[in-house]
Amino acid sequence: xxxxAAVTAKPxxxxxxxxxxxxxxxxxxxxxxxxxxVRIKDIPPYVLPAPSIIVLTLIRDWAVLSQxxxxxxxxxLEGFVAASIGGIALALLFNxxxxxxxxxxxxxxxxxxxxVIAIAPLLLIYLEQQTAVVVCAxxxxxxxVLSNTTLGLNSxxxxxxxxxxxxxxxxxxxxxxxxxxxxxxxILGGLRIAGGLSLIGAVVAEIAAGTAGAGSGLAxxxxxxxxxxxxxxxxxxxxxxxxxxIVIYGVLALVSHxxxxxxxxxxxxxES
Amino acid sequence: xxxxxxxxxxxxxLTHLAVSLRGVTKxxxxxxxxxxxxxxxxxxxxxxxxxxxxxxxxxxxxxxxxELTAPSxxxxxxxxxxxxxxxxxxxxxxxxxxxxxxxxSVRDNVRLPxxxxxxxxxxxxxxxxxxxxxxxxxDFADAHPRxxxxxxxxxxxxxxxLVTDPDILLMDEPFxxxxxxxxxxxxxxxxxxWRSLGKTVIFVTHSVFESxxxxxxxxxxxxxxxxxxxxxRIETVEPRGEEFRTSAAYSDYCRRVSAALAPSYSGQSxx
Numbered sequence: 245x246x247x248x249a250a251v252t253a254k255p256x257x258x259x260x261x262x263x264x265x266x267x268x269x270x271x272x273x274x275x276x277x278x279x280x281x282v283r284i285k286d287i288p289p290y291v292l293p294a295p296s297i298i299v300l301t302l303i304r305d306w307a308v309l310s311q312x313x314x315x316x317x318x319x320x321l322e323g324f325v326a327a328s329i330g331g332i333a334l335a336l337l338f339n340x341x342x343x344x345x346x347x348x349x350x351x352x353x354x355x356x357x358x359x360v361i362a363i364a365p366l367l368l369i370y371l372e373q374q375t376a377v378v379v380c381a382x383x384x385x386x387x388x389v390l391s392n393t394t395l396g397l398n399s400x401x402x403x404x405x406x407x408x409x410x411x412x413x414x415x416x417x418x419x420x421x422x423x424x425x426x427x428x429x430x431i432l433g434g435l436r437i438a439g440g441l442s443l444i445g446a447v448v449a450e451i452a453a454g455t456a457g458a459g460s461g462l463a464x465x466x467x468x469x470x471x472x473x474x475x476x477x478x479x480x481x482x483x484x485x486x487x488x489x490i491v492i493y494g495v496l497a498l499v500s501h502x503x504x505x506x507x508x509x510x511x512x513x514x515e516s
Numbered sequence: 517x518x519x520x521x522x523x524x525x526x527x528x529x530l531t532h533l534a535v536s537l538r539g540v541t542k543x544x545x546x547x548x549x550x551x552x553x554x555x556x557x558x559x560x561x562x563x564x565x566x567x568x569x570x571x572x573x574x575x576x577x578x579x580x581x582x583e584l585t586a587p588s589x590x591x592x593x594x595x596x597x598x599x600x601x602x603x604x605x606x607x608x609x610x611x612x613x614x615x616x617x618x619x620x621s622v623r624d625n626v627r628l629p630x631x632x633x634x635x636x637x638x639x640x641x642x643x644x645x646x647x648x649x650x651x652x653x654x655d656f657a658d659a660h661p662r663x664x665x666x667x668x669x670x671x672x673x674x675x676x677x678l679v680t681d682p683d684i685l686l687m688d689e690p691f692x693x694x695x696x697x698x699x700x701x702x703x704x705x706x707x708x709x710w711r712s713l714g715k716t717v718i719f720v721t722h723s724v725f726e727s728x729x730x731x732x733x734x735x736x737x738x739x740x741x742x743x744x745x746x747x748x749r750i751e752t753v754e755p756r757g758e759e760f761r762t763s764a765a766y767s768d769y770c771r772r773v774s775a776a777l778a779p780s781y782s783g784q785s786x787x
Contacts, residue, residue, distance in 0.1 A: 403615040406584050411632040425619045507618045507660050
Protein backbone atom coordinates (compact mmCIF):
# COMPACT_ATOMS: atom_id res chain seq x y z
CA UNK A 245 0.00 0.00 0.00
CA UNK A 246 2.62 2.50 1.04
CA UNK A 247 4.79 1.51 -1.93
CA UNK A 248 1.94 2.24 -4.29
CA ALA A 249 1.32 5.60 -2.66
CA ALA A 250 4.98 6.49 -3.12
CA VAL A 251 4.83 5.45 -6.76
CA THR A 252 1.83 7.63 -7.56
CA ALA A 253 3.40 10.54 -5.74
CA LYS A 254 6.72 10.33 -7.56
CA PRO A 255 6.05 9.20 -11.10
CA UNK A 256 9.57 9.75 -12.44
CA UNK A 257 12.70 7.70 -11.71
CA UNK A 258 11.32 5.48 -9.00
CA UNK A 259 8.35 4.43 -11.08
CA UNK A 260 10.48 3.62 -14.08
CA UNK A 261 12.80 1.48 -11.96
CA UNK A 262 9.79 -0.29 -10.45
CA UNK A 263 8.54 -1.27 -13.88
CA UNK A 264 11.63 -3.41 -14.25
CA UNK A 265 12.18 -4.43 -10.66
CA UNK A 266 8.64 -5.57 -9.84
CA UNK A 267 8.25 -8.18 -12.59
CA UNK A 268 11.68 -9.58 -11.69
CA UNK A 269 10.68 -9.85 -8.03
CA UNK A 270 7.46 -11.63 -9.01
CA UNK A 271 9.41 -13.96 -11.29
CA UNK A 272 11.99 -14.78 -8.61
CA UNK A 273 9.31 -15.32 -5.98
CA UNK A 274 7.37 -17.62 -8.31
CA UNK A 275 10.48 -19.68 -9.07
CA UNK A 276 11.31 -19.92 -5.38
CA UNK A 277 7.78 -21.06 -4.50
CA UNK A 278 7.88 -23.61 -7.31
CA UNK A 279 11.28 -24.96 -6.22
CA UNK A 280 10.21 -25.15 -2.57
CA UNK A 281 6.91 -26.84 -3.37
CA VAL A 282 8.62 -29.51 -5.48
CA ARG A 283 11.21 -30.19 -2.77
CA ILE A 284 8.88 -30.13 0.23
CA LYS A 285 6.20 -32.28 -1.40
CA ASP A 286 8.89 -34.42 -3.04
CA ILE A 287 7.22 -34.30 -6.45
CA PRO A 288 8.99 -36.55 -8.97
CA PRO A 289 10.54 -34.75 -12.00
CA TYR A 290 8.33 -36.65 -14.49
CA VAL A 291 5.32 -34.99 -12.87
CA LEU A 292 6.71 -31.55 -12.23
CA PRO A 293 10.43 -30.78 -12.44
CA ALA A 294 11.90 -28.09 -10.20
CA PRO A 295 13.29 -24.99 -11.91
CA SER A 296 16.82 -26.05 -10.97
CA ILE A 297 16.33 -29.38 -12.77
CA ILE A 298 15.01 -27.55 -15.84
CA VAL A 299 18.08 -25.35 -15.95
CA LEU A 300 20.33 -28.39 -15.48
CA THR A 301 18.51 -30.19 -18.31
CA LEU A 302 18.92 -27.14 -20.49
CA ILE A 303 22.67 -27.23 -19.92
CA ARG A 304 22.99 -31.00 -20.19
CA ASP A 305 20.88 -31.29 -23.35
CA TRP A 306 22.23 -28.09 -24.90
CA ALA A 307 23.69 -29.92 -27.90
CA VAL A 308 20.28 -31.32 -28.92
CA LEU A 309 18.24 -28.31 -27.84
CA SER A 310 20.46 -25.68 -29.45
CA GLN A 311 20.24 -27.49 -32.75
CA UNK A 312 16.46 -27.62 -32.46
CA UNK A 313 16.42 -23.94 -31.50
CA UNK A 314 18.44 -23.10 -34.61
CA UNK A 315 16.04 -25.11 -36.78
CA UNK A 316 12.97 -23.40 -35.34
CA UNK A 317 14.54 -19.95 -35.56
CA UNK A 318 15.52 -20.52 -39.17
CA UNK A 319 11.97 -21.61 -40.01
CA UNK A 320 10.61 -18.58 -38.17
CA LEU A 321 12.99 -16.28 -40.00
CA GLU A 322 12.10 -17.74 -43.40
CA GLY A 323 8.39 -17.46 -42.66
CA PHE A 324 8.85 -13.93 -41.34
CA VAL A 325 10.84 -12.75 -44.33
CA ALA A 326 8.35 -14.33 -46.74
CA ALA A 327 5.43 -12.78 -44.83
CA SER A 328 7.10 -9.35 -44.74
CA ILE A 329 7.94 -9.29 -48.43
CA GLY A 330 4.65 -10.88 -49.45
CA GLY A 331 2.52 -8.68 -47.20
CA ILE A 332 4.19 -5.42 -48.20
CA ALA A 333 4.25 -6.34 -51.91
CA LEU A 334 0.60 -7.32 -51.94
CA ALA A 335 -0.37 -4.14 -50.06
CA LEU A 336 1.51 -2.09 -52.66
CA LEU A 337 -0.31 -3.94 -55.40
CA PHE A 338 -3.65 -3.29 -53.68
CA ASN A 339 -2.71 0.36 -53.42
CA UNK A 340 -2.01 0.60 -57.14
CA UNK A 341 -5.20 -1.09 -58.25
CA UNK A 342 -8.58 -1.18 -56.56
CA UNK A 343 -9.59 -4.09 -58.80
CA UNK A 344 -6.78 -6.26 -57.54
CA UNK A 345 -7.70 -5.32 -53.98
CA UNK A 346 -11.37 -6.16 -54.46
CA UNK A 347 -10.48 -9.45 -56.15
CA UNK A 348 -7.96 -10.74 -53.64
CA UNK A 349 -8.63 -9.19 -50.24
CA UNK A 350 -11.44 -11.62 -49.26
CA UNK A 351 -9.05 -14.54 -49.78
CA UNK A 352 -6.43 -12.92 -47.59
CA UNK A 353 -9.09 -12.75 -44.88
CA UNK A 354 -10.09 -16.38 -45.43
CA UNK A 355 -6.46 -17.37 -45.04
CA UNK A 356 -6.26 -15.36 -41.84
CA UNK A 357 -9.43 -16.59 -40.13
CA UNK A 358 -8.95 -20.28 -40.91
CA UNK A 359 -6.99 -21.71 -37.93
CA VAL A 360 -3.51 -22.65 -39.10
CA ILE A 361 -3.51 -25.76 -36.93
CA ALA A 362 -6.29 -27.05 -39.19
CA ILE A 363 -4.45 -26.19 -42.40
CA ALA A 364 -1.10 -27.62 -41.32
CA PRO A 365 -1.96 -31.35 -41.76
CA LEU A 366 -3.14 -30.65 -45.30
CA LEU A 367 -0.02 -28.70 -46.15
CA LEU A 368 2.07 -31.57 -44.77
CA ILE A 369 0.40 -33.92 -47.22
CA TYR A 370 1.03 -31.75 -50.26
CA LEU A 371 4.35 -30.14 -49.43
CA GLU A 372 7.73 -31.31 -48.28
CA GLN A 373 7.85 -31.07 -44.51
CA GLN A 374 10.31 -28.17 -44.18
CA THR A 375 8.44 -26.21 -46.87
CA ALA A 376 5.10 -26.88 -45.18
CA VAL A 377 6.40 -25.57 -41.87
CA VAL A 378 7.67 -22.37 -43.47
CA VAL A 379 4.39 -21.93 -45.34
CA CYS A 380 2.50 -22.23 -42.04
CA ALA A 381 4.70 -19.55 -40.47
CA UNK A 382 4.09 -17.41 -43.55
CA UNK A 383 0.30 -17.85 -43.47
CA UNK A 384 0.02 -16.80 -39.85
CA UNK A 385 2.40 -13.85 -40.09
CA UNK A 386 1.44 -12.48 -43.45
CA UNK A 387 -1.95 -10.92 -42.71
CA UNK A 388 -0.91 -8.35 -40.10
CA VAL A 389 1.79 -7.09 -42.45
CA LEU A 390 -0.70 -6.85 -45.30
CA SER A 391 -3.44 -5.13 -43.35
CA ASN A 392 -1.11 -2.74 -41.53
CA THR A 393 0.72 -1.75 -44.70
CA THR A 394 -2.59 -1.22 -46.48
CA LEU A 395 -3.77 0.96 -43.62
CA GLY A 396 -0.51 2.92 -43.70
CA LEU A 397 -0.59 3.49 -47.44
CA ASN A 398 -4.16 4.74 -47.14
CA SER A 399 -3.36 7.15 -44.29
CA UNK A 400 -1.21 9.50 -46.33
CA UNK A 401 -1.98 13.14 -45.48
CA UNK A 402 -4.34 14.44 -48.17
CA UNK A 403 -2.62 17.81 -48.42
CA UNK A 404 0.82 16.20 -48.78
CA UNK A 405 -0.59 14.07 -51.58
CA UNK A 406 -1.90 17.29 -53.18
CA UNK A 407 1.53 18.84 -52.80
CA UNK A 408 3.17 15.92 -54.62
CA UNK A 409 0.54 16.25 -57.34
CA UNK A 410 1.16 20.00 -57.60
CA UNK A 411 4.89 19.45 -58.17
CA UNK A 412 4.21 16.79 -60.79
CA UNK A 413 5.60 13.82 -58.84
CA UNK A 414 5.64 10.56 -60.79
CA UNK A 415 3.99 7.48 -59.23
CA UNK A 416 7.38 5.94 -58.27
CA UNK A 417 8.41 9.24 -56.66
CA UNK A 418 5.15 9.46 -54.74
CA UNK A 419 5.60 5.88 -53.57
CA UNK A 420 9.19 6.32 -52.49
CA UNK A 421 9.12 9.79 -50.98
CA UNK A 422 5.57 9.94 -49.64
CA UNK A 423 3.64 6.70 -49.33
CA UNK A 424 6.32 4.38 -48.01
CA UNK A 425 7.68 6.80 -45.39
CA UNK A 426 4.15 7.68 -44.29
CA UNK A 427 3.27 3.99 -44.01
CA UNK A 428 6.50 3.07 -42.24
CA UNK A 429 5.18 3.25 -38.64
CA UNK A 430 2.27 1.02 -39.64
CA ILE A 431 4.52 -1.40 -41.51
CA LEU A 432 6.84 -1.66 -38.52
CA GLY A 433 3.85 -2.27 -36.26
CA GLY A 434 2.75 -5.07 -38.59
CA LEU A 435 6.24 -6.58 -38.62
CA ARG A 436 6.34 -6.52 -34.84
CA ILE A 437 3.20 -8.65 -34.69
CA ALA A 438 4.39 -10.82 -37.57
CA GLY A 439 7.64 -11.69 -35.77
CA GLY A 440 5.85 -13.33 -32.86
CA LEU A 441 3.23 -14.90 -35.11
CA SER A 442 5.74 -16.53 -37.43
CA LEU A 443 7.24 -18.27 -34.39
CA ILE A 444 3.77 -19.46 -33.46
CA GLY A 445 3.13 -20.63 -37.02
CA ALA A 446 6.42 -22.54 -37.10
CA VAL A 447 5.68 -24.20 -33.75
CA VAL A 448 2.13 -25.16 -34.75
CA ALA A 449 3.34 -26.74 -37.97
CA GLU A 450 6.14 -28.59 -36.17
CA ILE A 451 3.65 -29.97 -33.67
CA ALA A 452 1.35 -31.04 -36.50
CA ALA A 453 4.29 -32.63 -38.28
CA GLY A 454 5.53 -34.16 -35.04
CA THR A 455 3.64 -37.40 -35.48
CA ALA A 456 5.14 -37.73 -38.95
CA GLY A 457 8.39 -37.87 -37.03
CA ALA A 458 10.97 -36.31 -39.28
CA GLY A 459 11.25 -32.88 -37.63
CA SER A 460 13.94 -31.58 -35.36
CA GLY A 461 12.65 -28.16 -34.25
CA LEU A 462 11.94 -27.17 -30.65
CA ALA A 463 8.24 -27.94 -30.92
CA UNK A 464 9.11 -31.39 -32.24
CA UNK A 465 11.40 -31.83 -29.20
CA UNK A 466 8.51 -30.90 -26.93
CA UNK A 467 6.20 -33.44 -28.57
CA UNK A 468 8.91 -36.11 -28.59
CA UNK A 469 9.87 -35.49 -24.96
CA UNK A 470 6.20 -35.73 -24.06
CA UNK A 471 5.94 -39.20 -25.53
CA UNK A 472 9.05 -40.21 -23.59
CA UNK A 473 7.84 -38.60 -20.37
CA UNK A 474 11.01 -36.51 -20.38
CA UNK A 475 9.19 -33.64 -18.69
CA UNK A 476 12.29 -31.59 -17.71
CA UNK A 477 13.33 -31.45 -21.35
CA UNK A 478 9.80 -30.37 -22.34
CA UNK A 479 10.09 -27.47 -19.93
CA UNK A 480 13.59 -26.62 -21.13
CA UNK A 481 12.42 -26.53 -24.76
CA UNK A 482 9.43 -24.46 -23.75
CA UNK A 483 11.71 -22.05 -21.91
CA UNK A 484 13.84 -21.67 -25.05
CA UNK A 485 10.78 -21.04 -27.20
CA UNK A 486 9.55 -18.40 -24.81
CA UNK A 487 12.96 -16.71 -24.73
CA UNK A 488 13.13 -16.83 -28.53
CA UNK A 489 9.74 -15.10 -28.73
CA ILE A 490 10.85 -12.40 -26.29
CA VAL A 491 14.09 -11.81 -28.20
CA ILE A 492 12.27 -11.61 -31.55
CA TYR A 493 9.81 -9.09 -30.15
CA GLY A 494 12.60 -7.11 -28.49
CA VAL A 495 14.71 -6.94 -31.65
CA LEU A 496 11.78 -5.80 -33.79
CA ALA A 497 10.68 -3.25 -31.18
CA LEU A 498 14.23 -1.92 -31.04
CA VAL A 499 14.47 -1.65 -34.84
CA SER A 500 11.13 0.13 -34.90
CA HIS A 501 12.25 2.53 -32.19
CA UNK A 502 15.56 3.30 -33.91
CA UNK A 503 13.88 3.95 -37.25
CA UNK A 504 11.09 6.14 -35.86
CA UNK A 505 12.72 7.87 -32.93
CA UNK A 506 13.35 11.16 -34.67
CA UNK A 507 9.83 11.82 -35.81
CA UNK A 508 7.01 9.47 -34.87
CA UNK A 509 4.86 10.04 -31.79
CA UNK A 510 4.98 6.35 -30.85
CA UNK A 511 8.75 6.46 -30.45
CA UNK A 512 8.88 9.74 -28.54
CA UNK A 513 8.75 9.78 -24.79
CA UNK A 514 5.60 11.09 -23.14
CA GLU A 515 7.57 13.94 -21.61
CA SER A 516 8.66 15.48 -24.91
CA UNK B 517 -20.80 46.49 -59.17
CA UNK B 518 -17.33 45.11 -59.41
CA UNK B 519 -18.16 41.77 -60.99
CA UNK B 520 -18.78 43.54 -64.27
CA UNK B 521 -15.67 45.63 -63.77
CA UNK B 522 -13.59 42.51 -63.22
CA UNK B 523 -14.79 40.76 -66.33
CA UNK B 524 -14.03 43.84 -68.39
CA UNK B 525 -10.49 43.72 -67.05
CA UNK B 526 -10.34 40.14 -68.24
CA UNK B 527 -11.18 41.25 -71.75
CA UNK B 528 -8.83 44.22 -71.69
CA UNK B 529 -5.35 43.28 -70.60
CA LEU B 530 -4.79 39.53 -70.72
CA THR B 531 -1.03 39.91 -70.82
CA HIS B 532 -0.97 41.65 -67.47
CA LEU B 533 -2.88 38.91 -65.81
CA ALA B 534 -1.35 36.22 -63.66
CA VAL B 535 -4.61 34.35 -63.19
CA SER B 536 -7.96 34.59 -64.86
CA LEU B 537 -11.08 32.58 -64.11
CA ARG B 538 -14.03 32.85 -66.46
CA GLY B 539 -17.41 31.37 -65.67
CA VAL B 540 -15.77 28.78 -63.48
CA THR B 541 -18.03 26.43 -61.52
CA LYS B 542 -17.30 23.40 -59.42
CA UNK B 543 -19.89 20.82 -58.42
CA UNK B 544 -19.25 18.01 -55.98
CA UNK B 545 -19.76 14.42 -57.06
CA UNK B 546 -23.17 14.45 -55.38
CA UNK B 547 -24.25 17.35 -57.58
CA UNK B 548 -24.09 20.08 -54.94
CA UNK B 549 -22.66 23.28 -56.38
CA UNK B 550 -19.59 24.33 -54.40
CA UNK B 551 -18.51 27.31 -56.38
CA UNK B 552 -19.46 29.76 -59.00
CA UNK B 553 -20.00 30.81 -61.57
CA UNK B 554 -16.90 32.80 -60.74
CA UNK B 555 -15.11 35.47 -62.76
CA UNK B 556 -11.83 36.65 -61.33
CA UNK B 557 -8.83 38.38 -62.79
CA UNK B 558 -5.61 38.83 -60.84
CA UNK B 559 -2.90 41.08 -62.18
CA UNK B 560 0.74 40.07 -62.06
CA UNK B 561 2.32 41.09 -58.77
CA UNK B 562 -1.02 41.73 -57.11
CA UNK B 563 -1.84 40.68 -53.56
CA UNK B 564 -5.50 39.70 -53.32
CA UNK B 565 -7.51 38.05 -50.59
CA UNK B 566 -10.48 35.79 -51.04
CA UNK B 567 -12.70 36.35 -48.04
CA UNK B 568 -15.85 34.46 -47.22
CA UNK B 569 -17.68 32.22 -44.79
CA UNK B 570 -16.54 28.65 -44.19
CA UNK B 571 -17.58 26.30 -46.95
CA UNK B 572 -18.05 29.04 -49.54
CA UNK B 573 -15.57 27.43 -51.88
CA UNK B 574 -12.56 29.71 -51.32
CA UNK B 575 -10.26 26.75 -50.91
CA UNK B 576 -11.86 25.07 -53.90
CA UNK B 577 -11.06 28.17 -55.94
CA UNK B 578 -7.40 27.89 -54.92
CA UNK B 579 -7.30 24.21 -55.75
CA UNK B 580 -8.76 25.03 -59.17
CA UNK B 581 -6.08 27.63 -59.79
CA UNK B 582 -3.39 25.16 -58.68
CA GLU B 583 -4.93 22.59 -61.04
CA LEU B 584 -5.28 20.18 -58.14
CA THR B 585 -8.88 19.77 -59.24
CA ALA B 586 -10.63 20.44 -62.54
CA PRO B 587 -13.53 22.89 -62.92
CA SER B 588 -16.96 21.51 -63.79
CA UNK B 589 -17.27 24.27 -66.33
CA UNK B 590 -15.49 27.49 -67.30
CA UNK B 591 -11.89 28.35 -67.99
CA UNK B 592 -8.93 28.71 -65.62
CA UNK B 593 -5.98 30.42 -67.23
CA UNK B 594 -2.56 31.05 -65.71
CA UNK B 595 0.34 33.11 -67.00
CA UNK B 596 3.25 30.73 -67.48
CA UNK B 597 6.96 31.16 -67.74
CA UNK B 598 8.43 31.08 -71.20
CA UNK B 599 10.42 27.95 -71.86
CA UNK B 600 9.92 24.33 -70.93
CA UNK B 601 6.69 23.76 -69.04
CA UNK B 602 7.35 22.23 -65.69
CA UNK B 603 4.17 21.43 -63.85
CA UNK B 604 3.69 23.27 -60.60
CA UNK B 605 6.79 25.39 -60.89
CA UNK B 606 4.74 28.47 -61.67
CA UNK B 607 2.80 27.98 -58.46
CA UNK B 608 3.64 27.79 -54.80
CA UNK B 609 0.95 26.47 -52.47
CA UNK B 610 0.73 27.02 -48.73
CA UNK B 611 -1.92 24.86 -47.08
CA UNK B 612 -3.95 25.58 -43.98
CA UNK B 613 -1.80 23.10 -42.09
CA UNK B 614 1.98 23.27 -42.43
CA UNK B 615 1.75 19.94 -44.31
CA UNK B 616 5.34 18.97 -43.68
CA UNK B 617 6.74 15.48 -43.94
CA UNK B 618 7.44 14.59 -40.31
CA UNK B 619 10.01 11.91 -41.16
CA UNK B 620 12.62 14.17 -42.63
CA SER B 621 14.51 17.36 -41.85
CA VAL B 622 13.29 20.89 -42.44
CA ARG B 623 15.82 21.27 -45.26
CA ASP B 624 14.59 18.13 -47.02
CA ASN B 625 11.04 19.35 -46.69
CA VAL B 626 11.90 22.62 -48.38
CA ARG B 627 13.99 20.80 -50.99
CA LEU B 628 11.13 18.47 -51.95
CA PRO B 629 9.70 20.46 -54.90
CA UNK B 630 13.17 20.71 -56.43
CA UNK B 631 13.89 17.03 -55.82
CA UNK B 632 10.65 16.07 -57.54
CA UNK B 633 11.56 18.37 -60.42
CA UNK B 634 14.93 16.68 -60.86
CA UNK B 635 17.12 19.58 -59.75
CA UNK B 636 20.66 18.35 -58.87
CA UNK B 637 21.10 17.71 -55.17
CA UNK B 638 23.78 20.33 -54.43
CA UNK B 639 21.87 23.08 -56.19
CA UNK B 640 18.60 22.04 -54.56
CA UNK B 641 20.26 22.09 -51.16
CA UNK B 642 21.65 25.58 -51.72
CA UNK B 643 18.31 26.90 -52.89
CA UNK B 644 16.51 25.28 -49.97
CA UNK B 645 18.91 26.93 -47.54
CA UNK B 646 18.38 30.25 -49.28
CA UNK B 647 14.59 29.89 -49.05
CA UNK B 648 14.90 29.01 -45.36
CA UNK B 649 17.06 32.08 -44.80
CA UNK B 650 14.43 34.25 -46.49
CA UNK B 651 11.89 33.21 -43.84
CA UNK B 652 14.42 33.55 -41.02
CA UNK B 653 14.93 29.86 -40.33
CA UNK B 654 18.48 29.33 -41.61
CA ASP B 655 19.52 27.84 -38.27
CA PHE B 656 16.81 25.19 -38.24
CA ALA B 657 17.59 23.42 -41.52
CA ASP B 658 18.63 20.21 -39.78
CA ALA B 659 15.79 20.13 -37.27
CA HIS B 660 12.78 17.88 -37.69
CA PRO B 661 9.38 19.56 -38.09
CA ARG B 662 8.13 18.36 -34.72
CA UNK B 663 10.90 20.30 -33.02
CA UNK B 664 9.49 23.59 -34.32
CA UNK B 665 6.66 25.79 -33.05
CA UNK B 666 3.47 26.26 -35.07
CA UNK B 667 4.63 29.59 -36.48
CA UNK B 668 8.00 28.17 -37.48
CA UNK B 669 6.37 25.21 -39.22
CA UNK B 670 4.27 27.66 -41.21
CA UNK B 671 7.44 29.52 -42.18
CA UNK B 672 8.96 26.26 -43.40
CA UNK B 673 5.83 25.68 -45.45
CA UNK B 674 6.21 29.17 -46.90
CA UNK B 675 9.89 28.55 -47.69
CA UNK B 676 8.92 25.36 -49.49
CA UNK B 677 6.36 27.26 -51.56
CA LEU B 678 8.99 29.86 -52.47
CA VAL B 679 11.84 27.49 -53.25
CA THR B 680 10.84 26.97 -56.89
CA ASP B 681 10.65 30.75 -57.32
CA PRO B 682 7.02 30.59 -58.46
CA ASP B 683 5.20 33.53 -60.06
CA ILE B 684 2.04 32.85 -58.12
CA LEU B 685 1.74 32.08 -54.44
CA LEU B 686 -1.53 30.50 -53.33
CA MET B 687 -2.19 30.54 -49.60
CA ASP B 688 -5.11 28.70 -48.05
CA GLU B 689 -5.84 30.21 -44.61
CA PRO B 690 -2.20 29.66 -43.73
CA PHE B 691 -2.18 31.47 -40.40
CA UNK B 692 -5.64 30.51 -39.15
CA UNK B 693 -4.33 28.12 -36.50
CA UNK B 694 -1.73 30.48 -35.04
CA UNK B 695 -1.96 32.77 -32.05
CA UNK B 696 -2.51 36.43 -32.78
CA UNK B 697 0.99 37.75 -32.07
CA UNK B 698 2.60 35.09 -34.25
CA UNK B 699 0.02 35.81 -36.88
CA UNK B 700 0.80 39.54 -36.90
CA UNK B 701 4.50 38.84 -37.22
CA UNK B 702 3.95 36.42 -40.08
CA UNK B 703 1.64 38.96 -41.75
CA UNK B 704 4.43 41.53 -41.67
CA UNK B 705 7.03 39.03 -42.86
CA UNK B 706 4.76 37.95 -45.69
CA UNK B 707 4.27 41.57 -46.78
CA UNK B 708 8.02 42.13 -46.72
CA UNK B 709 8.59 39.01 -48.82
CA TRP B 710 5.87 40.05 -51.25
CA ARG B 711 7.45 43.50 -51.65
CA SER B 712 10.95 42.12 -52.20
CA LEU B 713 10.02 39.16 -54.43
CA GLY B 714 7.17 40.69 -56.45
CA LYS B 715 5.04 37.53 -56.54
CA THR B 716 1.35 37.41 -57.26
CA VAL B 717 -0.32 36.32 -54.03
CA ILE B 718 -3.82 34.90 -53.69
CA PHE B 719 -4.59 34.63 -50.03
CA VAL B 720 -7.63 32.82 -48.69
CA THR B 721 -8.82 33.84 -45.24
CA HIS B 722 -11.93 34.20 -43.16
CA SER B 723 -10.50 37.09 -41.19
CA VAL B 724 -11.67 40.55 -42.27
CA PHE B 725 -8.78 42.18 -40.41
CA GLU B 726 -6.15 40.00 -41.97
CA SER B 727 -7.49 40.47 -45.49
CA UNK B 728 -7.61 44.26 -45.20
CA UNK B 729 -4.17 44.47 -43.63
CA UNK B 730 -2.46 42.33 -46.24
CA UNK B 731 -4.07 42.81 -49.58
CA UNK B 732 -4.42 45.34 -52.32
CA UNK B 733 -7.79 43.86 -53.20
CA UNK B 734 -10.26 42.02 -51.02
CA UNK B 735 -12.65 39.80 -52.95
CA UNK B 736 -15.65 39.03 -50.76
CA UNK B 737 -17.45 35.80 -51.58
CA UNK B 738 -21.01 34.69 -50.91
CA UNK B 739 -22.05 31.55 -49.07
CA UNK B 740 -22.14 28.33 -51.06
CA UNK B 741 -22.10 28.20 -54.00
CA UNK B 742 -19.38 30.86 -53.73
CA UNK B 743 -19.68 33.82 -56.04
CA UNK B 744 -18.15 37.26 -55.86
CA UNK B 745 -20.13 39.54 -53.59
CA UNK B 746 -17.80 42.54 -53.65
CA UNK B 747 -14.36 43.47 -54.85
CA UNK B 748 -12.84 46.13 -52.64
CA ARG B 749 -9.56 47.85 -53.36
CA ILE B 750 -7.47 48.73 -50.30
CA GLU B 751 -5.39 51.81 -50.91
CA THR B 752 -2.98 53.17 -48.35
CA VAL B 753 0.56 54.38 -47.93
CA GLU B 754 3.02 51.61 -48.75
CA PRO B 755 4.87 49.93 -47.25
CA ARG B 756 2.26 48.97 -44.70
CA GLY B 757 3.26 48.41 -41.13
CA GLU B 758 1.87 48.36 -37.62
CA GLU B 759 0.75 52.00 -37.93
CA PHE B 760 -1.66 50.98 -40.70
CA ARG B 761 -3.16 48.37 -38.42
CA THR B 762 -4.10 51.06 -35.93
CA SER B 763 -5.11 53.78 -38.40
CA ALA B 764 -8.61 55.12 -38.98
CA ALA B 765 -8.40 54.20 -42.66
CA TYR B 766 -7.81 50.59 -41.66
CA SER B 767 -10.91 50.44 -39.47
CA ASP B 768 -12.88 52.16 -42.25
CA TYR B 769 -11.89 49.45 -44.70
CA CYS B 770 -12.63 46.75 -42.15
CA ARG B 771 -16.10 48.20 -41.67
CA ARG B 772 -16.73 48.28 -45.44
CA VAL B 773 -15.48 44.73 -45.92
CA SER B 774 -17.51 43.48 -42.95
CA ALA B 775 -20.60 45.16 -44.39
CA ALA B 776 -19.99 43.47 -47.73
CA LEU B 777 -19.52 40.16 -45.98
CA ALA B 778 -22.64 40.41 -43.79
CA PRO B 779 -25.15 39.18 -46.42
CA SER B 780 -23.08 36.01 -46.87
CA TYR B 781 -23.83 35.13 -43.28
CA SER B 782 -27.47 36.21 -43.31
CA GLY B 783 -28.85 32.79 -44.10
CA GLN B 784 -26.86 31.13 -41.38
CA SER B 785 -27.39 30.77 -37.67
CA UNK B 786 -25.25 33.01 -35.52
CA UNK B 787 -23.26 30.03 -34.29
